[in-house]
Structures are given as structure tokens and as C-alpha cells.
Amino acid sequence: MGLLDFTKSIGEKIFGSEDEAPEKITQHIEANNPGIDSLDISVKDAVATVSGVASSAASKEKAILMAGNIQGIERVVDNVTIHGSELSTSSEVPGQPVENTAPAATFYIVESGDSLWKIAEKQLGNGARHDEIFAANAEVIVDANKIYPGQKLRIPA
Numbered sequence: 001m002g003l004l005d006f007t008k009s010i011g012e013k014i015f016g017s018e019d020e021a022p023e024k025i026t027q028h029i030e031a032n033n034p035g036i037d038s039l040d041i042s043v044k045d046a047v048a049t050v051s052g053v054a055s056s057a058a059s060k061e062k063a064i065l066m067a068g069n070i071q072g073i074e075r076v077v078d079n080v081t082i083h084g085s086e087l088s089t090s091s092e093v094p095g096q097p098v099e100n101t102a103p104a105a106t107f108y109i110v111e112s113g114d115s116l117w118k119i120a121e122k123q124l125g126n127g128a129r130h131d132e133i134f135a136a137n138a139e140v141i142v143d144a145n146k147i148y149p150g151q152k153l154r155i156p157a
Contacts, residue, residue, distance in 0.1 A: 004076045004107075006068035007150035008046050013071040018043055021072065029066045032139040035059030036080065041067065046074040054082050058136070061105055061154055065140045069151050105136065110151040116144055123155045132156050 015024040021043040029039060035055035042049045048067045054060035060080045068076040108123055116130035124132065134144050136156040141147060 002078055004064055004068055004078065004152070006073055006075065006152060008072060008074040010148055010150040011069045011071040011073070015070075015072060018046075018072075021048070025067050025070060025073075028070065029063055029139075032066070034062035034066070034139045036063045037083075039063070043073070046072060047077060048073050048075070049077040049079060051079040052081075054080050057082055058105065058154070062137070062139045065137070065152055065154060069140060105154045105156055108153050108155050110147050110149055110153060112149045114147065114149070116141075116147065119153070119155075 012028075014028055015021040022041040025041045025043070025048060026039055029036065029041075036052040036059060037055075039050075039052040041051075048070075050063055050067050052063070054063065060078070060082055063080060064076050064078050067073060106123075108119060110119070116133050117127040120130040120133055121127040130144070133153060133155060134141060136154045140153065147153070
């Protein structure tokens with residue numbers, strides 16, 4: 001994933017100073033842990049660096065979104081690895097990466113006037129699929145009625 005941009009002035013305000021940001025962001029992610037072990041957060045100049053080992057690509061994406069959709073964070077550097085992505089015990093060739101057969105999610109930036117229904121209509125072709133977006137962002141969206149312009153969401157494939 002590398003580097004993801006966010007809007008610094010939006011999102012939940014969970015820290016007052018950059019000095020307390022790593023601890024507060026770590027607590028925020030761990031409270032709804034999307035499947036990240038050895039989570040480590042550092043913050044400098046509104047850039048959060050997230051490191052750890054994710055149980056899946058979806059877990060990795062959710063942790064990055066959780067860190068970035070916080071007021072005061074402008075960018076997130078992704079140093080999260082996916083468990084088993086470097087060595088596979090079932091691979092015929094040791095040391096070869098494990099193929100990720102799960103379809104990649106896309107990202108959507110919430111616009112003014114959006115609802116999960118409207119986003120599902122635009123992105124998935126059917127508003128009734130809004131529950132899929134909510135499920136894909138369960139750790140990011142606490143209440144389906146509380147999304148905000150500038151928030152970045154995962155859109156399932």
C-alpha cells in the first residue's frame with residue numbers, strides 16, 4: 001500500500017498533541033483490532049507510520065484506514081506485512097510469496113451528502129448493498145449513519 005493521503009482536519013479527535021498521538025492511535029486501533037499483531041505506531045509532522053503483522057489484506061487496510069481517519073493525521077505510511085506473505089509452508093518453492101487470491105478492495109472518499117446507500121449505488125451499482133460497505137469498514141465506521149466528508153472507506157470487490 002505504501003503511503004495513503006488523508007484529510008488532516010477531519011475525523012475523530014483522539015489526541016491533543018503529537019507526543020501522545022502514537023499511544024492514542026494504538027489504543028484506537030487495538031480497541032477494535034482488525035487483526036494486527038505487534039502493532040507499532042509512530043507520528044511525526046502529521047504522518048503516522050503503522051507497522052505490524054496483519055492476518056489478511058483486509059485487516060491491513062482497516063488498520064491503515066483507522067489510523068488515517070483521525071483528526072490530525074494527513075498521511076499514513078504502511079509498514080504492515082501480511083502474515084504468511086513472505087514464506088508459505090504449502091508452497092512448492094520455499095521463499096516464494098503466497099498468492100493473494102482475494103480481490104483487492106478499492107477506496108472511496110466520502111463526499112458531502114453521501115450515505116452508505118448512495119455510495120453503494122455509485123460504487124457497487126445497488127444501494128441495497130450498503131451493508132457490504134458497512135461490513136468492510138466495521139472497525140472504521142462505528143455507526144452507519146455517521147460518515148463524514150473526506151473520510152476514506154474500503155469498497156469491497
